[in-house]
Structures are given as C-alpha cells and as structure tokens.
Amino acid sequence: MPEDSLTIVDNRTSTSYTIPIKNGAIRAMDLRQIKTGPEDFGMLSYDPAFMNTASCESRITFIDGDKGILLYRGYPIDQLAESCTYLEVAYLVLNGELPSRAQLDEWAQEITQHTLLHENIKKVLEGFHYDAHPMAVLASTVAALSTLYPEARNIQDPKVRHLEICRLIGKMPTIAAYAYRHSLGLPYVYPDNDLSYTENFMNMLWKKTELKFRPSPVLARALDVLFILHADHEQNCSANAMRSVGSSHADPYLSTAGAAAALSGPLHGGANEEVLIMLDEIGSKDKIPAFIARVKAGECKLMGFGHRVYKNYDPRARIIARIANEVFEVTGRNPKIDIALELERIALEDEYFVKRKLYPNVDFYSGIIYEAMGFRPAMFTVLFAIPRTSGWLAQWQELLQDSAQKIARPRQLYLGSPRRDFVPMAQRSA
Numbered sequence: 001m002p003e004d005s006l007t008i009v010d011n012r013t014s015t016s017y018t019i020p021i022k023n024g025a026i027r028a029m030d031l032r033q034i035k036t037g038p039e040d041f042g043m044l045s046y047d048p049a050f051m052n053t054a055s056c057e058s059r060i061t062f063i064d065g066d067k068g069i070l071l072y073r074g075y076p077i078d079q080l081a082e083s084c085t086y087l088e089v090a091y092l093v094l095n096g097e098l099p100s101r102a103q104l105d106e107w108a109q110e111i112t113q114h115t116l117l118h119e120n121i122k123k124v125l126e127g128f129h130y131d132a133h134p135m136a137v138l139a140s141t142v143a144a145l146s147t148l149y150p151e152a153r154n155i156q157d158p159k160v161r162h163l164e165i166c167r168l169i170g171k172m173p174t175i176a177a178y179a180y181r182h183s184l185g186l187p188y189v190y191p192d193n194d195l196s197y198t199e200n201f202m203n204m205l206w207k208k209t210e211l212k213f214r215p216s217p218v219l220a221r222a223l224d225v226l227f228i229l230h231a232d233h234e235q236n237c238s239a240n241a242m243r244s245v246g247s248s249h250a251d252p253y254l255s256t257a258g259a260a261a262a263l264s265g266p267l268h269g270g271a272n273e274e275v276l277i278m279l280d281e282i283g284s285k286d287k288i289p290a291f292i293a294r295v296k297a298g299e300c301k302l303m304g305f306g307h308r309v310y311k312n313y314d315p316r317a318r319i320i321a322r323i324a325n326e327v328f329e330v331t332g333r334n335p336k337i338d339i340a341l342e343l344e345r346i347a348l349e350d351e352y353f354v355k356r357k358l359y360p361n362v363d364f365y366s367g368i369i370y371e372a373m374g375f376r377p378a379m380f381t382v383l384f385a386i387p388r389t390s391g392w393l394a395q396w397q398e399l400l401q402d403s404a405q406k407i408a409r410p411r412q413l414y415l416g417s418p419r420r421d422f423v424p425m426a427q428r429s430a
C-alpha cells in the first residue's frame with residue numbers, strides 16, 4: 001500500500017479503493033471510479049462555495065488563516081508593505097521575483113506608457129448617469145476596453161499577454177479617476193507621467209487649476225501601501241471569477257470586468273463601503289452594545305469582520321490600523337476610527353465572535369482612511385480593484401500557463417423533476 005494514499009471503502013458494495021494523495025489533496029476525479037454498477041456515473045464530491053476544494057495549483061500567494069500569515073511569492077506582507085512600492089509588488093506578484101533596479105525602472109516605464117485612455121472611453125463614460133455606482137462604471141469601462149484592443153484575444157501569445165497586462169495596470173487608475181470626476185461633473189485630468197503610479201492617480205482625482213499637482217508624500221505613501229495590501233489574496237471570489245471567465249479563453253479585459261463584478265459585492269470588496277455605512281448608522285460609541293446585540297440576533301452582520309480563510313487577525317488589518325495614524329496626522333482624525341476601535345474591542349471579547357473566530361478583515365479600517373483622504377464610500381471598492389488588477393492578471397497568467405487547467409465547468413447534483421412530458425396550456429392547473 002503506498003504511504004501517500006487514501007483507502008476508501010464503499011459500504012454500498014464493500015469495495016475498497018486506494019487513491020493517491022499529492023500535496024495533501026486527493027483528486028476529485030479519482031472518486032469517479034467509485035461506482036455501484038456499470039450504469040452508475042461515479043462518485044462526485046459536493047462542495048458548495050468551494051469550502052474544501054482546491055481549484056488549482058498556485059505559486060503566487062500563500063495564506064495561513066489560522067496563524068494570520070500572508071505571503072506574496074514567499075515574502076511576508078508586512079515586509080513588502082514596509083519596503084516596496086506598489087509597482088514593485090505588482091512585478092513580484094506577476095513575475096515571481098522581486099525586480100532589480102533596472103527591471104523595476106523598465107516596468108514602471110512600461111506601465112506609465114499605458115496610463116492614457118482612448119478618447120472614445122470618454123464617450124462611454126458620458127453615457128453613465130452622474131450617480132452611477134463607480135464599481136459598475138469601472139467594470140463596464142474595463143469591458144469596453146476590449147472593443148479597442150481586439151488583438152488581446154490572442155491570449156496564447158506571451159508578448160500580447162504582457163502588453164495587455166501593462167495596459168490594464170496602467171489604465172485602471174485613469175478609469176477610476178475619470179469615473180470619480182464624471183460623478184462630480186468635473187473635467188477629466190490627463191495622466192502626469194512624471195509622477196509615481198499612486199501620485200499620478202491622486203493627480204487625476206484631485207488636480208484643479210494648478211499647473212502641477214503636488215500630492216502629499218504621506219498620503220501618497222499610505223495609498224501605495226494600501227495598494228500593496230490589496231494586490232492579491234489567492235483564490236478569493238474575484239480571483240476565482242477571473243480564472244473562471246479566463247478559462248473560456250475570453251480576453252483579459254472581459255475577464256477583468258468579470259472579476260471586478262465579483263469584487264463589487266458587499267461580502268467581498270464591497271464590504272469596505274458597507275463598513276462606513278454601518279459606522280454611520282451606529283453613530284456613537286454608546287450605541288455599539290445595541291448594534292452588537294442586533295448582529296448576535298442575526299438581524300445584520302458586523303461588516304469588515306470574518307473571513308473564509310482567516311480564523312485569526314487579518315495581517316492586512318493590522319498594517320492598515322497603523323497607517324491610519326500617519327494619515328490622520330495630515331488629514332485630521334476621522335472620528336469614526338474611535339467607533340471602529342471600540343467596536344473591535346467589544347467584538348473581540350464577545351463569545352459570539354470568539355467562538356466563530358471572527359476578526360477584523362482588510363475592509364474594516366481601510367474605508368476610514370479613504371474617507372479621511374477625501375474619498376466618498378462609493379469609491380472605496382474601486383480603490384480595492386485598482387491594485388487587485390495585478391493579482392487578477394497574475395492568476396489569469398498562471399491559469400493559461402498551467403497544462404492541468406481546462407475550461408471551468410463544475411458538476412451539479414440534479415435534484416429536480418425527472419423526465420416528464422410537456423403539458424399543453426389548456427391542461428395546466430392554476
């Protein structure tokens with residue numbers, strides 16, 4: 001009997017099967033041989049929401065949810081947040097190694113070349129109502145880029161893939177800034193390629209009539225660190241959407257639009273917006289116990305808490321809580337931080353949260369910083385999507401280079417009606 005194997009006895013037939021174990025997992029396809037007879041399709045594994053199913057092998061991001069560890073390509077997130085720029089981390093996530101000085105300069109130059117949007121995109125944006133949600137605008141506009149770059153369909157060509165990766169990372173902040181200015185009726189600001197990735201984003205958001213926008217170095221660095229923290233997070237809902245859409249060989253713009261759509265939901269990236277709405281609703285510290293009681297009664301969720309993988313403090317939330325103080329030195333203290341800190345203190349002592357291992361996640365504090373910087377809550381998830389684009393593209397690239405991957409196509413357990421004959425309208429009961 002091989003040591004790395006699993007023996008399963010099917011009690012229906014008293015048959016024993018030995019299945020190999022590799023990397024701590026069995027292949028679900030190895031279960032198919034388990035049959036009650038020749039007519040039997042074979043055993044499936046049933047796993048709604050992928051609670052215990054690995055959909056791929058990956059070498060990009062590692063999370064130990066019990067210990068609260070997050071590594072990009074092996075490097076701890078806190079070390080990267082301390083020492084890198086976002087573009088350096090994006091290079092690492094996409095290419096597997098930290099860049100040399102020359103590689104980083106070339107990479108930054110390549111991304112910078114692609115910050116401009118085709119003028120037609122302005123017409124796309126004009127079609128949106130001023131109060132359209134910025135995430136819907138972002139996802140739609142990214143999809144619209146597909147109409148401008150038909151060569152992007154050539155996904156098997158590494159040179160084309162690289163070009164589209166640079167275009168997407170370069171254009172994402174420009175789309176986000178245009179969406180923001182469109183909502184305010186302000187003229188669009190063209191990219192300033194003398195500035196860094198994050199500084200230029202701030203320029204496109206906030207430049208008024210001055211000749212040169214000069215961002216606060218503290219806020220630019222804080223935003224860059226927030227971008228690093230959001231660069232990738234292994235097989236989360238939007239990465240899975242990216243891989244799933246990409247597995248049909250859709251082009252990277254449409255795949256990214258699908259990933260952005262997945263991110264927009266309040267259980268995923270949309271949670272940062274929901275946290276601010278929740279803090280506004282709570283209003284003051286004395287209302288927290290009543291709010292916690294409502295959460296425990298199942299009336300609502302404590303947004304920004306809980307995670308599928310982390311059953312310990314999300315390491316990103318720790319770093320964000322630290323950045324908040326640096327930002328407040330420039331912007332003034334956002335009073336919502338005090339409600340959030342008290343909420344966290346009370347929740348972490350409460351048996352409901354302790355028993356379920358519910359800790360603050362990345363979205364709990366990020367919105368408070370974004371608000372202090374001047375963003376309104378509807379923009380928060382867009383600020384998540386910009387840096388996550390590098391992670392989505394890294395996942396997409398890995399998918400396309402993985403010979404084990406095919407079009408994503410789950411099975412189902414059909415529990416509906418068996419075959420039956422059509423009933424004409426006149427014979428149907430009410």
Ligand code: CMC
Pocket residue numbers: 236266267268269270271295300301302303304305306307308309356358361362363
């Ligand atoms: N507030 C109150 N109860 C919660 C919360 C919460 N935020 N999160 C989970 N629970 C409870 C849940 O009701 C369940 O209780 P019970 O066992 O009594 O039924 C238990 O904890 C386990 O939760 P689950 O829903 O089975 O866990 P999940 O892995 O399916 O969901 C989650 C993970 C992130 C969707 C969920 O924790 C949640 O909805 N959190 C609030 C939204 C949020 O902050 N999302 C951001 C996630 S991190 C960043 C990102 O991915 O974008």
